[in-house]
Structure formats: structure tokens, C-alpha cells
Amino acid sequence: MTEISKRLITAIDVAEMSRAAALVAAVAPHSGLVKLGLEFYLANGPAGLKVAGDAPVFLDLKLHDIPNTVAGAVRSLAPLNVAMLTVHAAGGAKMIAAARAAADGAGAKRPLILAVTVLTSLDAEALYSIGVSGGPTQQVLRLARLALESGADGLVCSAHELAPLRASFGEKPILVVPGIRPEGSDIGDQARVMTPPAAMAAGASYIVVGRPITGATDPSAAAAVIAKAIA
Numbered sequence: 001m002t003e004i005s006k007r008l009i010t011a012i013d014v015a016e017m018s019r020a021a022a023l024v025a026a027v028a029p030h031s032g033l034v035k036l037g038l039e040f041y042l043a044n045g046p047a048g049l050k051v052a053g054d055a056p057v058f059l060d061l062k063l064h065d066i067p068n069t070v071a072g073a074v075r076s077l078a079p080l081n082v083a084m085l086t087v088h089a090a091g092g093a094k095m096i097a098a099a100r101a102a103a104d105g106a107g108a109k110r111p112l113i114l115a116v117t118v119l120t121s122l123d124a125e126a127l128y129s130i131g132v133s134g135g136p137t138q139q140v141l142r143l144a145r146l147a148l149e150s151g152a153d154g155l156v157c158s159a160h161e162l163a164p165l166r167a168s169f170g171e172k173p174i175l176v177v178p179g180i181r182p183e184g185s186d187i188g189d190q191a192r193v194m195t196p197p198a199a200m201a202a203g204a205s206y207i208v209v210g211r212p213i214t215g216a217t218d219p220s221a222a223a224a225v226i227a228k229a230i231a
């Protein structure tokens with residue numbers, strides 16, 4: 001497992017290799033990991049991960065399938081030297097346990113398994129529309145307990161759930177927080193957002209920032225400002 005000191009993860013949510021490579025180079029001095037997600041991975045495949053160079057990769061594929069299939073996917077991804085890998089907590093205890101067992105098969109350099117609780121684009125109304133009552137916090141806590149008891153190394157959650165998660169599970173779980181927006185930024189399609197310093201103060205292990213950096217005129221400068229704010 002990779003020990004990461006910088007707590008900023010930059011989301012490289014583009015499909016083009018040349019654009020991704022330029023962004024990785026720009027943010028490398030300020031970002032602990034680069035996040036590569038579905039858009040990039042589907043466009044470029046496993047070989048595309050070389051775009052990260054020496055930077056640790058947070059591969060955000062949000063795996064969600066039957067346990068055997070997810071375990072096979074994790075085994076296929078493990079040789080790619082991925083530092084962090086996401087699965088959906090809603091896939092259930094057996095799926096998460098299968099993902100962790102498959103990751104353990106990679107030995108000391110295994111990817112950390114992070115369970116996605118509730119997407120930051122979902123609010124209480126959106127959850128209710130898919131049959132989940134009680135609101136985001138209750139659902140996050142429910143899925144967090146299931147995931148951590150099943151072997152997940154940590155969670156992906158909104159900054160708004162950090163305080164109750166730390167109160168319930170302490171300092172050990174890795175909490176990776178997307179939906180981070182610097183003061184004055186457009187929140188886009190995010191429903192539950194927070195500024196970088198506020199998220200770190202609330203207990204985030206890492207924050208994920210995408211468009212406010214990658215869409216900036218100077219991505220390196222934008223990343224530097226955020227990295228300084230959370231140092």
C-alpha cells in the first residue's frame with residue numbers, strides 16, 4: 001500500500017490522453033494522487049493508466065456487480081499498481097468482502113478498497129425517489145458500517161457526513177471526499193458540497209477536486225492554491 005502525504009486528489013475527468021497527460025504534469029507538484037474515472041478508463045483502457053507517470057492512481061470505477069465478478073475485476077486491476085480503487089457499498093457485504101480478498105491477493109502493494117456510500121449528486125429527495133428514506137446521513141452511516149465490517153479500507157462520502165462518520169467509526173477509516181468546491185466556485189451537478197479547508201477540518205483524509213482545477217486557466221496554480229489551503 002502506498003503512503004500518501006499530500007491530501008489533495010485531482011480528478012482528471014477527461015477522455016483524451018494528451019489532455020490528461022498535460023493535466024497530470026500540471027498538478028503533480030501539488031496533488032498526492034490523480035483520480036482516473038470511467039470516462040478516461042473506457043476511452044483508453046488499462047494501458048491508459050501510464051498517463052499518471054509516477055503519481056499514485058485513484059481508480060474510480062465504482063465497481064458494482066455480483067461478488068465473483070467484482071473479485072475478478074479487482075484481480076485484473078491489481079497488477080496496474082493502483083493505489084486506491086472504488087466499489088459501491090450498495091453492492092453488499094459479500095461483494096465488498098470479495099473485493100478485499102481479491103485485493104489482498106496482490107500482496108503488500110495491493111490497492112486500498114474504498115466503498116462509495118451515497119453519491120454527492122444525490123440529496124434526500126433523489127434518494128427518496130429510488131426508495132431510500134431517512135436522508136443521506138442515515139444511508140451513509142448504514143452503508144459505512146456494512147462496508148467497514150466487510151473489509152473496506154475506507155469510504156467515499158460527502159463532506160457533510162464526515163462528522164457523524166468520525167463520531168461513529170473513529171480516526172481509522174480512510175475518508176475520501178468528492179464534491180469539494182473552493183469558495184465561489186460553480187457547484188455544477190453536485191448537491192452536497194463543501195470548501196477544501198472546511199472538509200479537512202471536518203475529518204477528511206483526502207479531498208477530491210476536479211473541475212475547479214482542470215477547468216481553470218492555470219490548473220497548476222489552481223491546484224497550488226487548494227493544496228496550500230489544506231496544508
